[in-house]
Amino acid sequence: MPQVQTVRGPVDTAELGPTLMHEHVFVLTADVQQNYPGEWGSEDDRVADAVEKLRKLAATGVRTIVDPTVIGLGRYIPRIQRIAEQVDLNIVVATGCYTYDDVPFFFHHRGPALNAAVGAEVPDPMVDMFVGDIRDGIAGTGVRAAFLKCAIDHQGLTPGVERVMRAVAQAHRATGAPITVHTHPGSRTGLEVHKVMADEGVDPGRVVLGHSGDTTDADHLTELAEAGFVLGMDRFGINLDTTFEARADIVVEMCRRGFAGQMVLSQDASCYIDWLAPGVMDLLPQWHYTHIHEDVLPYLREQGVTEEQITTMLVDNPRRYFENVGTY
């Protein structure tokens, strides 16, 4: 029976159940938080708040969340372990690096940056870091990452973005762990991902193109789905530059075009994200963990999306994505 690693240990992929494929527990700027902890407040209060919000999510029937919080987003697994102990939900964690332009300074003078100086190809230490998180666990916690994450935004395939993407692809080849890429479909960055993944020999079926649901360009999404990628329709509730209907209607349209087997649903929500000033969340009243079950699924059903298609997107596609994980 194939298994996937979660914060509480391995789970049979058949037991993942309804799965939200891109939800954070926390998104934090770690060194700012270490020095200016005033807004964060008490660790116990934040943990209790997360437990309460995730219990509400579990009450909708969701069994698993997939959390792509990696380097650059404040990943801290001991805190997630405390929360996972108190919530009846599988939490799947990631390894990788989140940047839209350059690699973090830690990596500036390591790995390929030294090629010219030593006159040889120096392996990227990121690859071993990612592989270690997947095979051995993260920072001595015993919790193993089950998937890989990188990003490309409107800046495109900068040297730093490409370096991380290739390291992620190489760690994928070494471990079989699937990949989620933050993309910017308005700049058609999925096509850049396609080029790099093809060059690295990665099957697009093992890659979620995150934030595909930010666009309403069905032809572009069709092109990416036909290339074999999984489309992350994963920002329901972030309706600043778009609307609830626009996000939902593109899912309806892609189902109509026959791509339910290549979409996953999520909200990219979190219990606390320090990127937003207090009060900004008030502008996004639907951006929370239960929006899909409370608002989106009823709308999709009204628009003719079948129960079978919903199960495909929430259960079968996530299960298939993780099917090879845990065998290495």
Ligand SMILES: [Zn+2]
């Ligand atoms: Zn995210």
